[in-house]
Structure formats: C-alpha cells, structure tokens
Amino acid sequence: MSLPHAILTALLERPSSGLELTRRFDKSIGFFWPATHQQIYRELGRLEQAGLIRSCPQPPSRGRRKEYEVLPAGRAALLEWVGQAQDPKPVREPMVLRLRAAAAVGGRGLAEELRRHLELHERQLAEYLEIERRDFPAERLAAGDRRPALQHRVLRAGIGLEQYWVEWLTGTLEVLGEDSVD
Amino acid sequence: MSLPHAILTALLERPSSGLELTRRFDKSIGFFWPATHQQIYRELGRLEQAGLIRSCPQPPSRGRRKEYEVLPAGRAALLEWVGQAQDPKPVREPMVLRLRAAAAVGGRGLAEELRRHLELHERQLAEYLEIERRDFPAERLAAGDRRPALQHRVLRAGIGLEQYWVEWLTGTLEVLGEDSVD
DNA sequence: AGCTACATGTAAAGGGTTACATGATTTT
DNA sequence: AAAATCATGTAACCCTTTACATGTAGCT
Numbered sequence: 001m002s003l004p005h006a007i008l009t010a011l012l013e014r015p016s017s018g019l020e021l022t023r024r025f026d027k028s029i030g031f032f033w034p035a036t037h038q039q040i041y042r043e044l045g046r047l048e049q050a051g052l053i054r055s056c057p058q059p060p061s062r063g064r065r066k067e068y069e070v071l072p073a074g075r076a077a078l079l080e081w082v083g084q085a086q087d088p089k090p091v092r093e094p095m096v097l098r099l100r101a102a103a104a105v106g107g108r109g110l111a112e113e114l115r116r117h118l119e120l121h122e123r124q125l126a127e128y129l130e131i132e133r134r135d136f137p138a139e140r141l142a143a144g145d146r147r148p149a150l151q152h153r154v155l156r157a158g159i160g161l162e163q164y165w166v167e168w169l170t171g172t173l174e175v176l177g178e179d180s181v182d
Numbered sequence: 183m184s185l186p187h188a189i190l191t192a193l194l195e196r197p198s199s200g201l202e203l204t205r206r207f208d209k210s211i212g213f214f215w216p217a218t219h220q221q222i223y224r225e226l227g228r229l230e231q232a233g234l235i236r237s238c239p240q241p242p243s244r245g246r247r248k249e250y251e252v253l254p255a256g257r258a259a260l261l262e263w264v265g266q267a268q269d270p271k272p273v274r275e276p277m278v279l280r281l282r283a284a285a286a287v288g289g290r291g292l293a294e295e296l297r298r299h300l301e302l303h304e305r306q307l308a309e310y311l312e313i314e315r316r317d318f319p320a321e322r323l324a325a326g327d328r329r330p331a332l333q334h335r336v337l338r339a340g341i342g343l344e345q346y347w348v349e350w351l352t353g354t355l356e357v358l359g360e361d362s363v364d
Numbered sequence: 365a366g367c368t369a370c371a372t373g374t375a376a377a378g379g380g381t382t383a384c385a386t387g388a389t390t391t392t
Numbered sequence: 393a394a395a396a397t398c399a400t401g402t403a404a405c406c407c408t409t410t411a412c413a414t415g416t417a418g419c420t
Contacts, residue, residue, distance in 0.1 A: 002276045003407080009283040019371055032278045039408070041373060062372060062415040075287055082284050083291020088299055088347075089274060094184045096214045096339045101191040101264050103332035105257055109265020117270055150285035153354045157278045164346050165270075172335045185379080201399055221380065223401060245387030245399055 001081075004043050004052075006033045008070055008078045011053060015069040018044055031128075031158050044068060052077055099172065111176050118169040125162035131155060183263075186225050186234075188215045190252055190260045193235060197251040200226055213310075213340050226250060234259055281354065293358050300351040307344035313337060 006029050010021055021044075022037040035043075047053045052074030055066045070078075095117060102110045136152045188211050192203055203226075204219040217225075229235045234256030237248045252260075277299060284292045318334045 002274070002279055005283060006279050009279070009286050012286045017371075018373095029279070029282065032273055032275050032282075034272045034274070034408095036409070037371090038373080038410085041371095042407095045373095064416060065371065078283055079287050079289065082280050082287065082289035083295065085295065085298070086276060086280075088302060089276060090216045091214055091340075091343065092184070092216070092271060093214050093339070094268060094271060096336055097184055097188050097191070097211070098264050098268075099332055099339075100211065100214075100336045101187060101260055103329050103336070104191050104194045105261050105264065107261065107264035113265065113267065116267065120270060147285050149357045150281055153350075153357055154278055154282045154285070156353070157275070157281075157350055158273075160346055160350055161273065164342055168335075168339055168342055171338070175331045175335055183379095199399075200401095216380095218381070219399090220382085220401080223399095224379095227401090243387070244401070245389080247388090247399065 002033055003035055003039060004047055005078055005081045006035070007040065007043050007047065008052065008074050011068055011070045012075065012078070015067055017065050017067050019065075021068075032154070047074065111173065114169050114173050114176065118166060118173070121162050121165040121169065125159065125166060128155060128159045128162060132159065184215055185217055185221060186229055187260055187263045188217070189222065189225050189229065190234065190256050193250055193252045194257065194260070197249055199247050199249050201247075203250075214336070229256065293355065296351050296355050296358065300348060300355070303344050303347040303351065307341065307348060310337060310341045310344060314341065 006025075007021065010016070010024055010029055014024075016024065018041050019037060021040050022035070025033075025035050025040070044053070048055060048068070051071065053068045053070050055068050095113075098107070098110060098113070101107070132152075132155055136148065136155070188207075189203065192198065192206055192211055196206075198206065200223050201219060204217070204222050207215075207217050207222070226235070230237060230250070233253065235250045235252050237250050277295075280289070280292060280295070283289065314334075314337055318330065318337070
C-alpha cells in the first residue's frame with residue numbers, strides 16, 4: 001500500500017493533475033517508487049472516492065485536465081501510515097541471481113551485462129549527485145532546519161545504493177576477469 | 183521472468199521436490215528472490231510442461247512427493263538467460279518514502295520504526311556473516327577456482343546491502359534525533 | 365478541417381500474496 | 393483409528409506492466 005501514500009505525499013508538496021504527477025514521479029519520488037500514469041490515474045480515482053483527495057470542482061470530462069489536492073482526511077491517513085509498523089520489502093535482484101546461475105552453468109555473456117549495468121548505475125549516481133549539488137548546497141546543510149535535512153537523507157539513500165552497486169559490480173568484474181568463464 | 187530461472191539454478195545445484203525447494207529458497211536463493219511454495223509449485227508445473235525439467239517417473243498423485251531434475255533444454259534456457267540484456271529492477275523502498283512523507287507531514291512514530299528496521303538489518307547482516315564464516319573460510323578464497331569465488335560475490339552482495347542499510351538508518355536516526363519531530 | 369500535443373482512461377496478462385483445500389505418511 | 397505432519401495443489405485478490413483507446417485544446 002505504498003503507491004497511494006506516495007501520491008498523497010506528492011500532492012501535499014504541490015497539488016497537481018494526473019499527468020503532472022506522473023512527470024514529477026519520474027524525477028523524484030519515482031526513484032524509490034516508480035509508477036506509470038495508468039497506476040497513478042487508478043489510485044487518484046480510489047483516493048478521491050475514499051475522500052482523501054478532491055479534484056477542483058469542474059464538469060469532469062475525459063480529456064480535460066483535473067487538478068487534485070489533499071483533504072484533511074488524506075493528511076491524517078498519511079501521518080498514520082508514516083508511523084505504522086511495516087517490515088522492509090524483501091530484495092529482488094535478478095543480476096545477483098544471474099551471477100549465481102553463472103556459477104552453476106557457466107556464462108559467456110555475463111561480463112558484458114555486468115559492464116552495462118555498471119554504466120547504468122554510474123549514470124544514475126551522477127544524476128543523483130547533480131541533484132544534490134543543485135538542491136542541497138553546503139550552506140543549507142549547516143542551517144539545521146529539519147525538513148531539508150530529511151529530504152537530503154532521502155536523496156542520500158539513492159546515492160549510497162548506487163555507489164554500492166558500482167562498487168559491487170566493479171569487484172565482481174574483477175573476479176570474473178581473473179580467468180576466462182566457460 | 184526471474185523465478186523460473188532461479189528454480190532451474192536451484193535444481194541444477196541439487197534435484198529436489200517442491201517443498202524441499204521452498205525450504206532451500208528460504209535460506210539461500212530466496213535472499214535475492216523470495217518465493218512461497220505456491221509460486222514454486224506453479225512454476226514447477228510450467229517448467230515441466232515446457233520440457234525444461236522433468237519429475238521422476240512415478241504415478242503422480244496429489245500428496246505424494248515429486249522429485250524434479252533439469253533437462254538439457256532447461257540448462258540451455260538458463261545459460262541463455264544468464265547473458266541476456268536485462269535492465270536492473272527499479273528500487274521500491276517504502277521506508278524511504280515514509281521518510282519523505284514525514285518531511286511533508288511530520289511523523290511522530292517514525293524514529294521507532296527506523297530503530298526497528300535497524301535491528302532487523304543488523305540481524306540479517308549477522309546471518310550473512312555467519313554463512314560467510316562457515317562457507318568461505320580464508321584458505322578457500324586463496325585457492326582461486328572460479329566457482330566459489332562467484333558464489334562468494336553473491337553472498338557479498340547481500341552483506342554489502344545490509345551494511346549499507348545499517349549505515350543509512352543510523353545516519354538518519356541521528357538527523358531525526360537532532361530535534362523533536364512534530 | 366486536419367494535425368499535433370496534451371490529458372485521461374480501459375483492457376488484458378502476468379507475478380506475488382494470502383487463505384484455504386486435499387491427499388499421503390508417520391506417530392500415538 | 394485418530395491426530396499430527398508432510399506434501400502438493402486451488403482460488404481469489406491486488407499490484408505492476410504493456411498496449412491500446414478516447415477526448416480536448418491549440419495551431420496551420
């Protein structure tokens with residue numbers, strides 16, 4: 001049940017239409033919870049029916065822009081969700097599986113894939129670092145108000161994860177390169 | 183399409199019945215691709231129909247143990263999958279979302295949740311390190327044959343990820359603790 | 365009027381999760 | 393024989409993914 005709460009958070013940060021939300025997801029919240037426009041429209045409908053958000057009172061029609069904002073009940077629901085006990089989502093990482101499969105059956109093409117992934121993760125890392133430079137310059141970090149500090153921790157989670165994969169992939173390529181893989 | 187290949191890998195390492203596979207998943211492959219017995223039985227049926235595995239020729243009946251082994255076609259399919267181009271799975275991490283929601287709406291209960299997750303990740307890390315001590319003692323690492331080295335990289339992925347979450351959660355708790363969170 | 369971009373939505377397929385159902389085997 | 397346990401399997405639900413469909417607005 002993360003998507004509806006991700007949407008509530010995004011709408012609290014700024015009221016938006018469905019497509020606008022989709023685009024904002026693509027470059028911020030979506031880093032930790034990606035969603036397509038289909039998912040977002042469906043959830044917007046449910047959230048509105050549940051009375052947690054509302055669309056601006058306009059005659060609704062198919063192709064017309066609908067702007068949503070969070071109602072007090074939505075804010076309350078989000079606040080409750082924040083403190084709920086929820087176990088961490090289990091990891092699902094196919095690349096690691098493929099390495100294990102390669103250990104069992106051999107794998108000629110794997111090194112190339114590892115290099116490709118390394119490049120993808122390096123690119124994502126660079127994007128995160130660029131956002132950090134732009135949104136969290138040194139002086140703001142010293143200021144000590146809580147909100148930017150928390151948002152910075154969110155970004156830091158992404159940075160650290162990408163750094164980790166870069167490191168792991170590099171080390172794995174070294175091991176793989178030590179002798180030819182049949 | 184990772185689950186069928188995870189199962190093929192496990193069956194190559196050792197032919198097993200469905201329930202046995204489920205238990206083995208719980209303590210090795212499942213660390214990177216968890217699966218319940220329902221998923222596993224469903225996939226075993228599909229893999230058998232596809233001619234990638236076979237069950238020992240016994241009169242099949244509902245409650246009787248069925249042992250599966252990989253056929254040559256299955257090994258070939260796995261080998262092909264290993265080298266295929268597949269983008270990394272996008273991250274989905276609710277805890278990071280919750281932190282971002284807390285930045286927007288406040289969050290009294292979050293610190294407790296962060297501490298609970300910290301403990302869970304510390305426990306998982308300890309389990310991985312125990313496995314490493316048991317299965318990859320120093321002398322085997324020096325030997326230089328490839329297969330254990332690759333399997334060690336798999337375990338190392340888990341260790342590094344858990345270490346990372348421990349570090350991130352610790353740092354986040356510090357930021358959160360600097361002042362009270364409303 | 366036709367074209368393009370914008371915006372919302374529907375449909376179908378597949379995987380994961382949870383709860384439940386049933387047959388076989390072992391234990392008491 | 394009853395109970396507990398092992399083992400396989402069904403069913404329903406939800407979420408995600410992909411492809412497609414429809415309506416609106418602005419421009420030429």
